[in-house]
Amino acid sequence: MTIKLYNTLTQHKDDFTPIDPSQVTMYVCGPTVYNYVHIGNARPVVIFDVLYRLLKRNYPNVKYARNLTDVDDKINKAAAENNESIKVLSSRFVDAFHADMAQLNTLAPDLEPRATDNIDAMIEMIQTLINKGHAYESAGNVLFQVSTDANYGKLSKRNLDEMIAGKRVEVESYKKDAGDFILWKPSTDDLPGWDSPWGRGRPGWHIECSAMINKHLGKTIDIHCGGQDLIFPHHENEIAQGTCCHDNGSENFVNYWMHNGYITMNGEKMAKSVGNFFTVRELLDKFPGEVLRFALLTAHYRSPLDWSEETLLQAKASLDRLYGALRGAPIDANDIEHAKIDAVEQFIKDDLATPQALSVLHALAGDANKTEGEEKLLFQKALRRAASYLGLLTLNADEWFRWQPxxxxxxxxxxxxxxxxxxxxxxxxxxxxxxxxxxxxxxxxxxxxxxxxxxxxxxxxxxx
Ligand SMILES: [Zn+2]
Structure with missing residues (x-):
């Protein structure tokens, strides 16, 4: 079976056909590093780690890039409050992010470009957009003019005319239209900044991803992922920049756009701004990382996932059962083949149907519990291998049951x-x-x- 992915662009589950099967490209919008990440931020990292593992099993080379936003107004503010440089502050939270994500068994991406290492590429892209008439300078800012892009709105399915003319909000004086967005903005002396043709300043957030994708992965990439809150304006703007900077703006910037649903608490979206969040770090004080990972995989990635203590307790109970079936089994199970391993692979190939894949793991645990000797060993190995597709059951059973905070x-x-x-x-x-x-x-x-x-x-x- 081919891999099927729900594509936000076509609003269909599409067969996945890479541009070049010998080099599949994938990009995930990474964190803005000024604080510990919360479990809502971890959802795309874990979900698209399952996708990355799937692609790696099915293609010889996968290039997965996930950026680090290490210059941003929130970072600048936090650094100023702590009286430290943005580099010191962001490095600390990059390390924390890496440590937390490793606890969740996520594989490191192949590339992790930092915004501050790629300012040149951003300036170059902005200059190209100005030269092609898609961007303009105004009061030290450079803005993208959305009315010059006939395809603007194609991802979020918004109507361009409505966006430009329909706005009743007051438009900032330096903008031609309300929908125009910042590519570059001026920095005062006390703020981080880089020299540019438009004076000392810093990039807008959206240009980061477009410029780094263009530089590190190519003009058109296979898959771009992120949370659904990024569809508009972030990803819509990424497309505008990434297509309009090339000669023929009709080419795709990304062929498959994938977006995960929200983590909610009592039905409300988990967000730092609302204050209804748990950091991954505080949850890891109470539960092994694998419990968090399991919990994140219990709902389909496009559905909302309501988070509570109960979510974690259920995940813990499920893992206790699965590890219970692995008592005495070896860690290595790469040589084993089994119909139920194939079943797990088919579910993952079907737009990452992780809840169904997890139910196959439970069935395999049941098989192992009912049998003995060689037969039992076969089921145990099959369970291990199938679970590895989801990044689960990586410990030996004794280690698991001896875990303590x-x-x-x-x-x-x-x-x-x-x-x-x-x-x-x-x-x-x-x-x-x-x-x-x-x-x-x-x-x-x-x-x-x-x-x-x-x-x-x-x-x-x-x-x-
Ligand atoms: Zn992005």
Whole structure:
């Protein structure tokens, strides 16, 4: 089966045909690095990581770029408040972002261009847009004139005339039309800025992505992804810039546009501005990253996902069941083939149908639980491999059941070494027929949330 992707541009689930199958290109709008990311920001990273893994299994080379917006008014403001440079501030949050995303088992992109490293490419693109009559300079700003682009509105399905003439809002004095948007704006001495033909200034946000795509991936790319809130104006503006700067503005900038739905809380979109958010970092204090990842995959990516403690508890319970079926199984399962692995692949190929793919994992866990010996091992390996397509079940089962929040380490509760030592002592007590001491140790561990399970292979312990 070919890969099918819902394309916001055509509003259809389209068969995916790359421009060049030997080099597939994909771009995801990355974070503005001035704070810790919240779980809503993590959704596209995880969802399109599943897409990246799919493409990598099906094509020999995939070039995946995800930008870092490291100059922006919010960054400038935060840096000024902290009395530090934007470079120091953004580097700190880039590191935090990388650490958080690694906890969610997301693969690093092949390219991670930073806005501040690509100012030249932006200036060049802006100059081209001016030369071609699509942009104009006004009071130190450079603006894109949307009325010069007949295709403007094609992604968001907005009508250009309505956008220009229909506006009743007051238009900033430096704009010809209300819909015109900033490509470059002047910086005062206290703000970060770069020399340009229009004076010292800084780029608008939209030009970043167009210029970096053009420079690092090409004139037309295969897939561009992001949250649905980016469709307008960000992606619409990316298209305008990315097509109008080339000779023939009719060429596609991107062939497949993919957008994920919102994460909501009590039905309302999770947003920093509203204040109804959880950072990934605070959630990782309470749950393993894989629980967050699993929770993000339980809804189809185009649907909204309502987030609550219950979402996480259910994800945790599901993973406990799946890992329970993997007890004693090896980590490596690359050599295995199975119809249910193929079923998972088919679901992912069908516009990333992750809820259905997860249900196949549960079926495989059921198969493993019902069988023994070689047969069981086959199901366990199949489960491991199928789960790897979703970036799940990467630990061995014992590691999983012994997970504890970083915040509870050592200071309170027992460390793994202390637990192992007590189990050793209990074993000796039993050999010495000192059952009182043996029971005492079991109870002591139970009080600490550690459960023991004796079997012919020895004593296994888990945290509850
Ligand atoms: Zn972007």
């Amino acid at each position: 970083a915040s509870s380490n050592a200071s309170d509760g027992l460390g793994a070494e202390q637990i192992e030592a007590l189990i050793e002592e209990r074993l000796q007590a039993r050999k010495d027929k000192d059952f009182a001491r043996s029971d005492e140790i079991r109870d002591e561990l139970k009080e600490q949330g550690v459960t023991l399970e004796d079997s012919k292979d020895g004593t296994r312990w888990t945290r509850s």
